[in-house]
Amino acid sequence: xxxxxxxxxxxxxxxxxxxxxxxxxxxNPREHQSSLLExxxxxxxxxxxxxxxxxxxxxxxxxxxxLLNVWGVWCITCAIELPYLKQLQGEGKHIVGLYxxxxxxxxxxxxxxxxxxxxxxxxxxxxxxxxxxNIFDVKRDLSMDLGVTGAPETYLxxxxxxxxxxxxxxxxxxxxxxxxxxxxxxxVAQ
Amino acid sequence: xxxxxxxxxxxxxxxxxxxxxIYPMWGAYVNHSRMMAMAKPLAIGMFVFTVxxxxxLTHGFITDDFSLAYVANTSNSTLPIYYKITAVWxxxxxxxxxxxxxxxxxxxxxALFSKAIPIKxxxxxxxxxxxxxxxxxxxxLLTSNPFDRLLPFFPIDGKDLNxxxxxxxxxxxxxMLYMGYVGFSVAFAFAIAALISGQLDSxxxxxSRPWTLAAWSFLTVGVALGxxxxxxxxxxxxxxxxxxxxxxxxxxxxxxxxxxHSLAVTEKxxxxxxxxxxxxxSAFSLSLLGTFLVRSGVLVSxxxxxSDPSRGLFILxxxxxxxxxxxxxxxxxxxxxxxxxxYQLFSREVLLIGNNVFLSAATLVVLxxxxxxxxxxxxGMGSISIGAPFFNQMFTYLIVPFVxxxxxxxxxxxxxxxxxxxxxxxxxxxxxxxxxxxxxxxSFEQSSYxxxxxxxxxxxxxxxxxxxxxxxxxxxxxxxxxSILQSLQKLTPxxxxxxxxxxxxxxxxxxxALVSAYNVERNVRMAPGDSVTLQGYEFVFKNVSExxxxxxxxxxxxxxxxxxxxKVASVAAEKRFYPVQxxxxxxxxxxxxxxxxxxxxxxxxLKNGDWSLxxxxxxxxxxxxxxxxxxxxxxxLSISDKRYRMTKIVHKSKANKxxxxxxxxxxx
Numbered sequence: 001x002x003x004x005x006x007x008x009x010x011x012x013x014x015x016x017x018x019x020x021x022x023x024x025x026x027x028n029p030r031e032h033q034s035s036l037l038e039x040x041x042x043x044x045x046x047x048x049x050x051x052x053x054x055x056x057x058x059x060x061x062x063x064x065x066x067l068l069n070v071w072g073v074w075c076i077t078c079a080i081e082l083p084y085l086k087q088l089q090g091e092g093k094h095i096v097g098l099y100x101x102x103x104x105x106x107x108x109x110x111x112x113x114x115x116x117x118x119x120x121x122x123x124x125x126x127x128x129x130x131x132x133x134n135i136f137d138v139k140r141d142l143s144m145d146l147g148v149t150g151a152p153e154t155y156l157x158x159x160x161x162x163x164x165x166x167x168x169x170x171x172x173x174x175x176x177x178x179x180x181x182x183x184x185x186x187x188v189a190q
Numbered sequence: 191x192x193x194x195x196x197x198x199x200x201x202x203x204x205x206x207x208x209x210x211x212i213y214p215m216w217g218a219y220v221n222h223s224r225m226m227a228m229a230k231p232l233a234i235g236m237f238v239f240t241v242x243x244x245x246x247l248t249h250g251f252i253t254d255d256f257s258l259a260y261v262a263n264t265s266n267s268t269l270p271i272y273y274k275i276t277a278v279w280x281x282x283x284x285x286x287x288x289x290x291x292x293x294x295x296x297x298x299x300x301a302l303f304s305k306a307i308p309i310k311x312x313x314x315x316x317x318x319x320x321x322x323x324x325x326x327x328x329x330x331l332l333t334s335n336p337f338d339r340l341l342p343f344f345p346i347d348g349k350d351l352n353x354x355x356x357x358x359x360x361x362x363x364x365x366m367l368y369m370g371y372v373g374f375s376v377a378f379a380f381a382i383a384a385l386i387s388g389q390l391d392s393x394x395x396x397x398s399r400p401w402t403l404a405a406w407s408f409l410t411v412g413v414a415l416g417x418x419x420x421x422x423x424x425x426x427x428x429x430x431x432x433x434x435x436x437x438x439x440x441x442x443x444x445x446x447x448x449x450x451h452s453l454a455v456t457e458k459x460x461x462x463x464x465x466x467x468x469x470x471x472s473a474f475s476l477s478l479l480g481t482f483l484v485r486s487g488v489l490v491s492x493x494x495x496x497s498d499p500s501r502g503l504f505i506l507x508x509x510x511x512x513x514x515x516x517x518x519x520x521x522x523x524x525x526x527x528x529x530x531x532x533y534q535l536f537s538r539e540v541l542l543i544g545n546n547v548f549l550s551a552a553t554l555v556v557l558x559x560x561x562x563x564x565x566x567x568x569x570g571m572g573s574i575s576i577g578a579p580f581f582n583q584m585f586t587y588l589i590v591p592f593v594x595x596x597x598x599x600x601x602x603x604x605x606x607x608x609x610x611x612x613x614x615x616x617x618x619x620x621x622x623x624x625x626x627x628x629x630x631x632x633s634f635e636q637s638s639y640x641x642x643x644x645x646x647x648x649x650x651x652x653x654x655x656x657x658x659x660x661x662x663x664x665x666x667x668x669x670x671x672x673s674i675l676q677s678l679q680k681l682t683p684x685x686x687x688x689x690x691x692x693x694x695x696x697x698x699x700x701x702x703a704l705v706s707a708y709n710v711e712r713n714v715r716m717a718p719g720d721s722v723t724l725q726g727y728e729f730v731f732k733n734v735s736e737x738x739x740x741x742x743x744x745x746x747x748x749x750x751x752x753x754x755x756x757k758v759a760s761v762a763a764e765k766r767f768y769p770v771q772x773x774x775x776x777x778x779x780x781x782x783x784x785x786x787x788x789x790x791x792x793x794x795x796l797k798n799g800d801w802s803l804x805x806x807x808x809x810x811x812x813x814x815x816x817x818x819x820x821x822x823x824x825x826x827l828s829i830s831d832k833r834y835r836m837t838k839i840v841h842k843s844k845a846n847k848x849x850x851x852x853x854x855x856x857x858x
Contacts, residue, residue, distance in 0.1 A: 007524040010468060011517040014475075017561070018510055024564045025486060025502040112797050 041161050042145035049099050049134035050117060056135055061096075061161045065187045067180075068155040069131070069171075070098045070143060073123045075151040081170035082123075085130035088176070093184075097134035100143055100151075156180060158187050193258055196246025197337040203239035203294065204327035206232050210320030214313035218387075226313035233301035233316050236323065237294040244291045247336050248278050257344040260284055260336040266350035266770050268741040276361045277351040282485060282501075283336035285364060289481075290326050292365070293372045297323065300376055300401070307397050314383035315376075322375055325508040333501045350741065350770035359419030363412060367439055370409020371477040374442060376401040377449065378474035381467045382516055385523045395456040395466060400834040402453060402470075403687075406446045407825030413439050414818030422778055427711060427789055427806045429814060432581045437560045438480030441553050445473045448549035450825075455542050459604060462543060464520075464527040469546070471520060475513040476553070482509060483560070534606035541599040548592040555584045586640075593647040593699075596692065597654035601661065619657060623649035634708055634809075644703020651696040655689055687828030691821050698817030704810040711806045715796060725807040727788060728752040734792075734801060742766040742775075747792040747801060749779060763792040763803070787811050 041058040048054040061068075069085060071078040089095050101116055120134070137143050146155065147166075156165035165183055167175065210232040217225025247260075251274045256262040264281040265274055279285040297319045304312045330336075354360070380398035416439060421429040430436065449469040456466040486502025533539040559576045597619065601612060627645035631637045662685070663677035672680065714722050716731040723729070732748040744766040751759040761779030768775065781788040786809045793802030 004521060004525055007464070007521040010472075011514065011521055014513055014517055018506065018514075020561070020565050021482065021486075021506055021509075025506065112795070114797055 039163055041157060041163060042142065044142045044145070046135050046137060046142060049097070049120060049136040052113060052136070056133075058161060061157045063159055064094050065159060065184065066157045067093060067095045068098055068157055069095055070100070070146075070148050070151050070153040070155075072100055072151050073119045074101070077170045078152045079123070079127060081152055081172065082127040082130065084170075084172055084176075086128035088171075089130040094132055095130045097131040098137055098142065098146075099134045100137040100140050156183060156187075159190070192246050192249050193255065193337045193339070196243040196250075197335065199239040199243040199246065200327065200331060200335075200337075203236050203243065203290075204324065204331065206236035206239060207320050207323035207327055210236060211317050211324055212320075213317075214320075215317035218310045218313045218317070221310075223309065226309050229313045229316040230301045232320070233294075233297045236320075237298035240291050240294040244278070244287055247284060247287060248275060250337075251275065251278055254348070256346070256348050257339050257341055258336070259338045259340045262340060262345050262348045264348070264351050266348040266741065268770070269348075269351055269356075270740050272361070273351060273356050277355075279364050280351045280355050280360075283330070283334045283338075285368075286326075286330050286334055286485075287336050288365065289368055289372065290323070290330060292368045293319075293323060293326060293375065296373055296376055296401075300379075304397075311380075311383055311387065311389075311394070311397070314386055315379045318379040318382050319375060322379075322512060325512065329501075329504050329508065333504050347770075350768065353742070353766065353768040353771060353773045353775045354423060356741075357419065357423050359415055359423060363415040363419055366408055366415055367412030370405050370407075370412050370446075371439070371442060371480065373401065373405025373408055374446060374470075374473040374477050377405065377470045378516070381470035382519065385467065385516075385519050388523070388526070392456045392460045392463060395453045395463075396833075398470070399450070399453050399457060400829045402446070402450055402473075403825045403829050406443070406450055407822040407829075409439070409443050409446060410818050410822040410825065413443055414815045414822075418815050421811070422780055423775075427709075427778075427791070427804070427808070429705070429811060432559070432578045434560050435480075435484050437556045438476075438483050441556050441560075442473050442476040442480065444549050444553040444556070445469060445476055448546045448553075449473050451542055452546055455539055459531040459533070459539055461531040461533065461539055464524040465543070465546070467520060467524065467527065471513070471516050472553075475509075475516075476557075478505075478509055478512065481505060532605065536602070536609055537606050538599060538602045538604045541595050541602055544595045545592060545599065548588055548595070552585065552588050552592075555581065555588070559584075589647065589699075590643075593650060596695075597650045600658040600688065600692070601654055615657060616654075619650060619653045622653045623647075626653075638707040641703050641707035644699055644707075648696040648699040648703065651692055651699070655692050655696075659689065682831055684828040684831035684833075687824045687826075687831070690824030690827055692824075694817045694820030694822075694824060696817070697813050697820055701810045701813030701815075701817060705808050705814070708809045709806065709811075711804065713793075713802065713804050715800050715802050717800045722805065724805055726753060727758070727807060729788075729790065729805055731801070731803065734795075739766070741770065742768045744777075745792065745795075747779070747790070747803065749790050749803075751781065751788055759788055761788065761790050763790040765792045782812055784812065785810060 041061055043058050045055050045057050048056065067085075067088070071082075073079075085095055099120065116136075124131075135142070146153075152170055154165075154167045154171055155163050158164050164187065165180060167179060169175075171180070210229065213225045213232070214229035217223070217228070247258075249255075250258045250261050251265050252271070254261070254265070254267050254274075256265075260281060260283045264284065265277045269277065277284075279288040297316065300312070300319065301316055304315075377398045380394050380401070384394035413436075416436065417429050420431065420436075421427070449466070449472075452462055452466040452469050455462050482502065482505045486505060531539070559581055562576055598612065598616065601615065623646050626649040627642050630645055631642050634641070659678070659681070662681060663674065666672045666677040666680065667674060710725050712722065712724055714720075716722065718731055718733045721728050721730040728751065730750045730752065732750055734745050734747050736743065736745055738744070744764045747763045747765075749761050749763065750757055751761065759781035761781050763779035764777035766775045766777060767773070776791050779790040779792075786807060789806040789808060791804040793804060795801050
């Protein structure tokens with residue numbers, strides 16, 4: 001009997017593996033968000049979209065409650081949320097854009113920076129510019145570190161530079177009221 | 191119409207599979223020879239119908255039948271004809287059709303080339319293959335039928351083949367890989383048939399060896415081609431990325447390598463029987479697991495097909511039935527598998543099993559590294575990712591003892607080897623390999639410890655392999671009967687197969703060690719006329735021209751390379767734009783050489799008209815793939831050995847059925 005138990009080990013290991021594979025089937029492998037909450041912003045050094053010479057790092061978020069909005073001109077939903085973001089900015093919220101370009105392969109993009117800037121200027125003059133400034137995620141490194149799956153996505157960052165909320169999809173009055181407002185008001189009150 | 195015929199042929203092939211899984215097996219059980227004899231025609235039928243279905247799908251591609259959903263998704267009217275033919279396996283459904291086509295090819299090969307094997311065994315083996323076939327054909331017909339129509343509204347033109355796959359490497363890589371993957375099903379079927387029959391002597395090991403070697407050789411070539419393709423097509427300059435799908439092909443290779451060695455021990459020495467059976471089951475199980483990982487969308491990878499839980503669930507069910515069933519059978523039968531050979535602690539048997547342990551440990555490392563992110567998340571510890579550093583480090587630890595044993599193993603005797611007898615020889619071998627490694631390393635400007643270590647290991651294998659040949663022919667030379675050349679000729683092909691396999695590994699190891707340590711890369715911004723010097727090579731950026739291919743437009747950067755004022759190469763690095771999928775692809779310009787590759791990739795054009803370029807000098811990188819081909823050639827040599835020529839040996843083996851031990855000695 002003892003011997004059979006020994007030979008049952010492979011079967012046991014296999015069945016254990018199957019359980020995980022089964023669960024894995026029903027969860028999204030691209031989901032990363034929960035791991036980043038309550039973490040400080042990842043380190044980065046990236047240029048300003050409109051002024052490539054100027055660079056920012058993670059310290060730029062210190063001292064203010066910031067909404068970091070990941071977007072691009074190619075993103076249709078982003079265009080829809082821009083007017084509402086503009087309204088939020090009008091209410092005194094500090095909104096920073098994290099811009100990345102989709103046609104830009106990490107290594108071998110086909111667009112020049114000048115053309116990207118032109119497109120962004122066109123889009124923002126048309127729909128309103130809610131951004132204090134835009135960080136240009138040239139190689140999408142920061143988006144990767146943040147676990148961005150697409151655009152738009154928005155992060156709420158507190159005065160200590162910690163990520164407090166992550167939202168995938170557009171921000172509209174309902175999302176703001178239910179998800180962002182409670183945390184935001186609390187942070188501002190501190 | 192043609193597509194409907196193809197669909198019908200698939201259903202017929204499924205029917206053949208069902209019959210194949212029932213009649214011969216039942217016939218073997220009740221000892222009914224006519225039922226067992228049905229195995230062969232049924233296997234042929236399954237093969238013929240599958241070939242027909244495959245031809246129908248190919249026809250759909252050639253005639254641009256975009257009413258077929260699969261064709262519309264993976265082809266386009268502007269695609270060149272040779273890519274239309276290979277686009278058949280460019281997506282999930284078609285590549286699975288190729289999978290079952292290759293599966294039925296192996297099945298029919300077993301049916302045709304097994305005349306020397308008792309009919310009962312063949313019937314069981316084919317029946318088991320039939321059972322596996324049922325699962326695959328059902329999977330294809332129910333969840334991923336390549337013949338699904340988009341009627342009545344079908345697109346005018348197709349979405350085009352992924353540009354990454356429009357490439358010669360991709361034309362041959364998947365069929366080779368599948369030949370290997372699926373080929374392990376034969377070794378699996380032999381092992382299961384042996385378990386079912388209870389005929390647990392080691393004859394099944396002899397029968398399954400040529401099949402396993404064939405599958406392993408194909409897999410070796412397939413993995414090497416995949417790595418080569420990633421090197422020049424992805425344009426990242428690397429040759430192995432520890433991507434989950436690469437890992438999925440690497441795991442069966444590692445276990446397959448263990449299996450071909452373990453089969454040799456089981457055949458010759460009648461020991462480690464249950465271990466060998468377990469390896470045979472594992473090799474095929476890992477192939478299936480790879481299929482699951484690639485096609486279910488559980489893991490994120492550049493290779494993965496569109497994810498679909500229902501497909502994943504189906505394959506998972508197949509895994510449970512096939513692997514779970516065979517492991518349960520194993521647990522039930524394996525306790526009866528007793529080795530009857532005797533051996534001492536220091537003997538070739540133990541060294542071989544030692545190597546098996548390291549190969550299995552390596553497989554486990556890859557398996558854990560691939561699945562840990564998944565498990566980690568499922569037990570609620572958040573997402574993690576395991577990257578190349580983990581694998582590289584683990585493999586560095588594992589390979590040192592592995593190579594040590596690999597050198598000693600062939601030199602030592604079966605049963606028992608006195609350490610003193612080998613001591614002096616090994617010391618010489620070690621001294622030789624260290625000095626060779628230091629000498630080679632000294633030719634590079636700055637030396638690296640890792641490169642030295644890699645070279646010592648490679649030369650260790652080379653030196654001990656040569657010593658082994660010398661040791662083998664020495665008695666014949668000293669007896670004065672034969673000259674050196676004659677005694678070399680007297681060595682069996684399977685012996686040369688081993689030599690070739692081991693030397694191939696050494697060649698690959700040299701490539702890996704040198705390219706990892708001495709690879710030089712630089713990203714530069716260049717205007718036409720500029721030059722940059724790297725490792726003594728002067729790269730002169732001449733100009734950029736444009737041209738249009740059949741379904742893309744391209745910028746081509748021309749770079750000349752000079753060494754000490756002499757032009758040594760002229761490469762063209764392309765950046766292609768495929769309008770249908772709006773994709774940009776890099777085609778790196780590579781000048782391949784025996785001792786180095788010069789690799790130039792064209793980047794984007796900068797604001798002022800300059801271009802960014804990425805330039806690499808990669809020493810000895812081609813040795814990595816060269817070694818793999820030498821290894822695969824070793825497999826082919828072994829198969830060509832006389833004792834596997836089954837049709838001829840049939841009378842002889844009957845005569846020698848009592849199997850005197852000297853026969854086994856001679857063969858080894």
